[in-house]
Amino acid sequence: MNNVNLTINGAQYEVPGNLTVLEAAREVGIDIPTLCFLKDINEVGACRVCVVQVEGARALQASCVLPVREGMVINTNTSRVRNARKNTLELILANHNRECTTCVRSKNCELQSLTEELGVRDIAYTGAKRTPSYDDLSPSIVRDSSKCILCGRCVSACKNVQGIGILDFMNRGFETTVGPAFDYSMKDVPCIYCGQCMVVCPVGALSEKSAIHKVWELLDDPKKHVIVQSAPAVRAALGEEFDYPIGTNVTGKLATALRKLGFDKIFDTNWAADVTIMEEGTELLGRLQNGGVLPMITSCSPGWIRFIEFEFPELLPHLSSCKSPQNMFGALAKSYYAEKQGIDPKDIAVVSVMPCTSKKSEIIRPELEVNGIRDVDVSITTRELARMIKEARLDFNNLEDGTFDPFMGDYSGAGVIFGATGGVMEAAIRTVADVLTGEDLEQVDYTAVRGVEGIKEATVTIAGKEIKVAVAHSTANARKILEKVRAGEADYHFIEVMACPGGCVNGGGQPIQPASVRNVIDIRAERAKALYSEDASLSIRKSHKNPEIKKLYDEYLGKPNSHKAHELLHTHYYKREKFPLE
Amino acid sequence: MTKSYLSEENFATLHKAIDAYKDTQGPLMPVLHEAQHIFGAIPIEVQKVISERLNVPLAEIYGVVTFYSQFTLEPTGEFLISVCLGTACYVRGSQQIIEKVTELIGVDVGKTSTDGKFSLQATRCIGACGLAPVMTVNDDVYGRLTVAEVPGIVKKYQETH
Numbered sequence: 001m002n003n004v005n006l007t008i009n010g011a012q013y014e015v016p017g018n019l020t021v022l023e024a025a026r027e028v029g030i031d032i033p034t035l036c037f038l039k040d041i042n043e044v045g046a047c048r049v050c051v052v053q054v055e056g057a058r059a060l061q062a063s064c065v066l067p068v069r070e071g072m073v074i075n076t077n078t079s080r081v082r083n084a085r086k087n088t089l090e091l092i093l094a095n096h097n098r099e100c101t102t103c104v105r106s107k108n109c110e111l112q113s114l115t116e117e118l119g120v121r122d123i124a125y126t127g128a129k130r131t132p133s134y135d136d137l138s139p140s141i142v143r144d145s146s147k148c149i150l151c152g153r154c155v156s157a158c159k160n161v162q163g164i165g166i167l168d169f170m171n172r173g174f175e176t177t178v179g180p181a182f183d184y185s186m187k188d189v190p191c192i193y194c195g196q197c198m199v200v201c202p203v204g205a206l207s208e209k210s211a212i213h214k215v216w217e218l219l220d221d222p223k224k225h226v227i228v229q230s231a232p233a234v235r236a237a238l239g240e241e242f243d244y245p246i247g248t249n250v251t252g253k254l255a256t257a258l259r260k261l262g263f264d265k266i267f268d269t270n271w272a273a274d275v276t277i278m279e280e281g282t283e284l285l286g287r288l289q290n291g292g293v294l295p296m297i298t299s300c301s302p303g304w305i306r307f308i309e310f311e312f313p314e315l316l317p318h319l320s321s322c323k324s325p326q327n328m329f330g331a332l333a334k335s336y337y338a339e340k341q342g343i344d345p346k347d348i349a350v351v352s353v354m355p356c357t358s359k360k361s362e363i364i365r366p367e368l369e370v371n372g373i374r375d376v377d378v379s380i381t382t383r384e385l386a387r388m389i390k391e392a393r394l395d396f397n398n399l400e401d402g403t404f405d406p407f408m409g410d411y412s413g414a415g416v417i418f419g420a421t422g423g424v425m426e427a428a429i430r431t432v433a434d435v436l437t438g439e440d441l442e443q444v445d446y447t448a449v450r451g452v453e454g455i456k457e458a459t460v461t462i463a464g465k466e467i468k469v470a471v472a473h474s475t476a477n478a479r480k481i482l483e484k485v486r487a488g489e490a491d492y493h494f495i496e497v498m499a500c501p502g503g504c505v506n507g508g509g510q511p512i513q514p515a516s517v518r519n520v521i522d523i524r525a526e527r528a529k530a531l532y533s534e535d536a537s538l539s540i541r542k543s544h545k546n547p548e549i550k551k552l553y554d555e556y557l558g559k560p561n562s563h564k565a566h567e568l569l570h571t572h573y574y575k576r577e578k579f580p581l582e
Numbered sequence: 583m584t585k586s587y588l589s590e591e592n593f594a595t596l597h598k599a600i601d602a603y604k605d606t607q608g609p610l611m612p613v614l615h616e617a618q619h620i621f622g623a624i625p626i627e628v629q630k631v632i633s634e635r636l637n638v639p640l641a642e643i644y645g646v647v648t649f650y651s652q653f654t655l656e657p658t659g660e661f662l663i664s665v666c667l668g669t670a671c672y673v674r675g676s677q678q679i680i681e682k683v684t685e686l687i688g689v690d691v692g693k694t695s696t697d698g699k700f701s702l703q704a705t706r707c708i709g710a711c712g713l714a715p716v717m718t719v720n721d722d723v724y725g726r727l728t729v730a731e732v733p734g735i736v737k738k739y740q741e742t743h
Contacts, residue, residue: 165639172649181644182626189640579630579640 006072021063021074022050026520032076033085033114035092036151037064038200039519041161047151048088049114052076060084086120094125096203097132097146103204110202110514111149130177138186139364140193140209140357140508145177148205154178154197161501163476164307166191178205190310190578192475194303194499195357195508208357208509212388214378218349219262226349227337228263229329229408230254232270233355233419233504234382236530240511241386242396247526249534252401257389258353259402265337268404269352270411272329273418273427275552276300277543279569280322280424281431282560284494288467293317295470295485295492298424300324302362303499303508305573307475312482313575318495321570323375325418326352326359327368329408330375331568336556337408349377353385355419355507358499367571381509407548413444413535414543420528421473421503422449422456425496429460429469430542436463444541450532452502452524455481457492468492474501505531587621587657588628595620596628600635610638614646614653622657659694659701661739663687666716668707675729676715680704682732683717687740700739 001018008030015024025032036047045062052063055073060081063074075081093115100106132146152169155178159165166180166189180189198206218226239250258266284296299305299320308315323331329352334345352359356379362368363376380388389396404410414430417423426446433441448458449469454477457470470492472478478497484490500507502524513523540546557565599616603609613632617624624647633640647653665671665680680702684690687700694701710716713725717735724735 159639159642165641168639168641168645170641170645170648179641181629181640579633 004068004070004072006068006070006074008074009076015068017068017070019068021052021054021061021066021068021072024068025052025063025074025076030076032063033118034064034515034519035110035114035149035202036153037519038153038156038515041200042151042153042156044152044156047092047149049085051081051084051088053078053081082118086118089115089118089120090123090125092149093120093123094127095129096149097129097144103147104207104210105201105204105512108512108514109204110516112203113514128174130175133177133179133183135179135185136209138191138193138209139361140195141186141191141198142207142209143179143186144205144207145179147203148178149203150176150178151202152178153200153202154206157196157200161474161476162192162194162196162499163474163479164190164192167197190306190576192303192306192310192499193358193361193508194475196500198357198508199506199510199512201512202515208381208383209360210384211360211378211380212384212391215351215380215388218351218378223347224349225264225343225347226262226351227265227267227333228258228261228351228353229267229269229272229326229333230258230353230385231326231355231419231504232273232416232423232531233507233510233527234353234385235534236419236505236527237355237510238382238386240513241383241389244397246513246517246521246523247530249530251534252403253396253399255404256399256402257385257394257396260394260399261388261392263351265408266402266405267329267333267408268411268415269325269329269354270415270418271408271546271548272325272332273415273424274412274543274546274549275328275332275569276322276325276418276424277414277427277431278549278553278560279328279565280320281428281435281543283320283322284428285432285435286561288493295490295495296320297495297497299571299573300418300424301358301497301499301504302356303358304475304478304497306358306361306576307478307499308482309573309576310578311479312486315482315485316573316575318485319573321566321572323368323569323571324359324362326354326362326379327375327571328569330363330368330377331370332552333408334373334375335370335568336552339556340407345373350375352376352379353382354379355382355504355510356500357381357508359509370568382507383509383511386511410546410548412543412546412549413538413541415546416535416538417531419504419531420450421452421498421524422471422496423503423531424498425449425469425471425494427543428494428496429462429467431544432467433460433462434542434544436465440545449496450528452522452528454501467494469494469496471496473498473503475499502528587623588625592620593631596631597635600632604636609636610643610646614643618653623654625655656694657698660699661719661742662701662703664703664705664708664718666706666708666710666714667704668711668714670707670711671715674714676717676727678729679715679717679727679732682729683736686733686736 003014004017035049045065050063051060053075136142158167235251239248297318330350338345359379414427460467472481505527506524629643689695689702717724
């Protein structure tokens, strides 16, 4: 593409000809405010906040969808432009539920920030407001249409990024709202609860169903032995809630914060990730050697599990029977740990801190319990943990680095990288390769499965045998792979699928970064770096080399996939009706 | 509510329409037009079939159906009562007329009675301001109406079979 010459605010610039005016202005250091725009996800020019004045054009133009042209003369800062932007904001605010002080997104709201930045102090318009609908019936997502500004980001994230389409615009004109068909509750539609709609929402219209009060209740109960587990991706993003740069690993402060909140044991889902590798790796070897159903597909991501149950139920036999690390942890805390410590499992409560909103729905799946005891009692997101830390008045930034408790808290580098797309695959290959060769291989980095490309394929040769693998993240990419599997065109042995783009580091429960950040930084890649660097820094990087894992099998489970392991750590899936309602 | 319009025959016709359009570009709109024509409405039962066969999310279909006024979610009753709420009719009391109709037939504006007999809608100006206030029932026009005349008119249709 050739360069073009243009004038912005009186100065001349040469920019690549394939840019929009918004991008060109950013390139030369001129900031244009945006609201509905989110790079790669929502580029529709709907809100009109990014308008600029273009010489020769009658009306102001939306710069986010306006391509640059040779000789264009643009003004981004005239009183006409400033007034138009303010006017637009005032109109949006006039139909917005402005209970900002108690809103879950207060201080992290793009509408609130813009209102402040553009200097809107009075709202000239008063009048009717759209009839609101409020839905908190699902286990994961709360939808409050009184806050919705109709930007369409959630619609695009659900339909285009995830390939599902639960949310869409309905009705028209003043009565337009965004929601599921027929204004159904999110609990009655084939939503996978991935939460990608929430992390792109600029305001408080979509948020997680908070379970903080349940955690405080457990911590207040002297009869309960409360164990917390924290997922790999949490440590890669929690720092963002306390102004650390994106991609800062805060493992040490996380451990200290959990201890100060009053949990009785501070354990780590990374440990359970190592258990998962033992079980899933053994299952894969079994399928390879005994002619089992191939390709085998991972089962850690509950959003992904809901997706395949709704959309491809005939392919359920391809799923690994392994519970997710969250639930393996819960089942072992209330059996292995309880037995070794002499605590009645009924007195143990397991709280999980997850980068995920779908985990809230996973813990209430009826089959995820052992002998009538639920694997996990409460699941909160990274965001909810940050709120608890703030509410407890902990000075997070000045906490000393702590460590997780032994017994179920030591982990290998393989467990850490579960939080990034390709991580489970790489962790599994590390163990499977050692088992097949009977050696302790030095090679542990399988970089072909790393990175943010939507579908990654690799062939790994182990002990003279070729193993074909694929990694997909986002359910839209998963759909592409599943269609190949269904058509018999996929000769993979093993597939990793994560429901969220980038894997758990970009889960629906992670800290929310505004478009101003997401437009210029790939948060998936930055957060993943925090995990890969922790992996590289550890001396033990293979799950089966973790001494605590060896102990678990020697003293309790016997062998991976043993009868006891099956009872505690494996599960089953079922077809879900997409349209259950009459 | 009687749902006889959701007959097997009608669904068979819908399937044919979907087959005719499904491999063309942008099949949703023509299929929705056909569906509205076949069933007289596009309720959820019909939307589900279209969603599955065209592989379009239900929410998107619902969004299109509720956006365009040519599409309806439930069939219009045997008699469509339209009361003009345009300026001329309004200042001459059509609001009281529509309220009286609502009271008599027990149907809110924009809805259809459970027996499928009446639908009630409020319209903008229908260009008969000289007759204000105006009400139409299917093709019959009633002008210079008073509230007192409404019960007699409604009764006439209630007794029609």
